[in-house]
Amino acid sequence: MAGSILVTGGSGQLAQALARAGAGRVEVVGRPVFDFERPELLGQAIRERRPALVVNAAAYTAVDAAESAPEAAARANASGPGLVADTCRELGVKLVHVSTDYVFDGLKGAPYDEGDATNPTGVYGATKLAGERAVLAACPGAVVLRTSWVYAAAGKNFLLTMLGAARRMPRLRVVADQKGCPTNADDLAAATLAVADRLLAAAACSGGEQGLGGIYHATGRGETTWHGFALAIFEEAARHGWPAPPVDAIQTADWPTPARRPPDSRLDCTRLHADFGVRLPDWRQSLGPAVARACAASDSGAASPASATVASA
Numbered sequence: 001m002a003g004s005i006l007v008t009g010g011s012g013q014l015a016q017a018l019a020r021a022g023a024g025r026v027e028v029v030g031r032p033v034f035d036f037e038r039p040e041l042l043g044q045a046i047r048e049r050r051p052a053l054v055v056n057a058a059a060y061t062a063v064d065a066a067e068s069a070p071e072a073a074a075r076a077n078a079s080g081p082g083l084v085a086d087t088c089r090e091l092g093v094k095l096v097h098v099s100t101d102y103v104f105d106g107l108k109g110a111p112y113d114e115g116d117a118t119n120p121t122g123v124y125g126a127t128k129l130a131g132e133r134a135v136l137a138a139c140p141g142a143v144v145l146r147t148s149w150v151y152a153a154a155g156k157n158f159l160l161t162m163l164g165a166a167r168r169m170p171r172l173r174v175v176a177d178q179k180g181c182p183t184n185a186d187d188l189a190a191a192t193l194a195v196a197d198r199l200l201a202a203a204a205c206s207g208g209e210q211g212l213g214g215i216y217h218a219t220g221r222g223e224t225t226w227h228g229f230a231l232a233i234f235e236e237a238a239r240h241g242w243p244a245p246p247v248d249a250i251q252t253a254d255w256p257t258p259a260r261r262p263p264d265s266r267l268d269c270t271r272l273h274a275d276f277g278v279r280l281p282d283w284r285q286s287l288g289p290a291v292a293r294a295c296a297a298s299d300s301g302a303a304s305p306a307s308a309t310v311a312s313a
């Protein structure tokens with residue numbers, strides 16, 4: 001199908017947001033058809049569909065679980081994306097690969113730009129960094145979009161974790177010394193499609209006549225902490241009759257997790273705007289509609305945020 005976009009990531013937040021935003025020209029593949037545990041299927045899934053562009057939104061995203069499953073995380077985040085990129089190069093299919101702010105250690109003290117040195121603090125970030133390198137080595141014209149703190153009205157994310165916790169607990173504790181940029185999956189999907197359209201209008205995978213390949217940062221504008229994010233969620237949710245428990249600001253040391261997280265992983269998205277004319281909305285503006293949908297889905301029984309587990313990312 002000319003101009004068609006194949007999105008990996010099945011039921012994932014970004015994959016589903018891309019399916020909504022690109023209805024009619026986006027096809028989403030997920031497991032079992034596209035499974036990083038079965039590398040022989042990866043190329044086949046792309047060859048059979050022959051899209052013009054692939055968005056690789058599939059990943060091992062369980063940051064804490066990755067610490068005790070480094071091989072599975074590496075297959076999904078590093079070697080698997082490398083195989084996807086190999087196939088894209090072979091077929092002349094363009095590629096957008098999604099990566100993370102967790103490639104940084106968070107010690108810079110200012111928003112990171114694409115040229116800053118990486119230094120992941122855990123297995124998830126390390127495997128995602130290896131994936132970026134594998135993708136760009138195999139397919140130098142690919143675009144790697146690093147994003148952060150992704151949430152949607154459905155899926156596994158901090159927004160639903162907080163809404164669920166508010167229904168179960170009279171008082172919450174949330175870390176206030178990790179800074180970052182929340183990103184609405186719908187905003188990220190719109191930005192990804194805008195990037196895809198520019199790539200489709202440009203040259204083939206092996207370089208790009210307009211020099212548009214490489215790494216770009218793509219997050220919601222502004223910044224907050226997990227604690228600030230939680231307060232904003234409850235401010236919005238209260239409009240829909242949701243309980244708004246008090247939220248104590250705690251330190252990372254008070255909430256030990258298997259994976260160490262960067263204390264300040266804000267990303268500078270100037271390059272994305274300069275090269276693609278794409279800028280995501282302010283995170284706070286985008287939060288309200290997602291909270292409204294999550295509350296409505298929960299009230300109608302379509303989602304069950306009350307079953308979410310409490311975590312800081």
Ligand SMILES: NC(=O)c1ccc[n+]([C@@H]2O[C@H](COP(=O)([O-])OP(=O)(O)OC[C@H]3O[C@@H](n4cnc5c(N)ncnc54)[C@H](OP(=O)(O)O)[C@@H]3O)[C@@H](O)[C@H]2O)c1
Pocket residue numbers: 009010011012013014015029030031034035036037056057058059060061076098099100101128146147148149150151155156
């Ligand atoms: N979530 C965040 O806060 C965040 C932050 C920074 C960057 N990112 C990056 O943004 C991208 C999209 O993330 P997201 O939030 O949409 O993640 P998500 O909701 O966790 O979805 C990821 C999807 O990947 C698929 N997947 C997982 N393991 C797989 C495997 N072994 N083989 C094939 N597919 C597998 C699963 O789809 P099925 O089970 O349906 O097949 C899953 O739904 C990822 O690259 C992620 O690293 C996310």
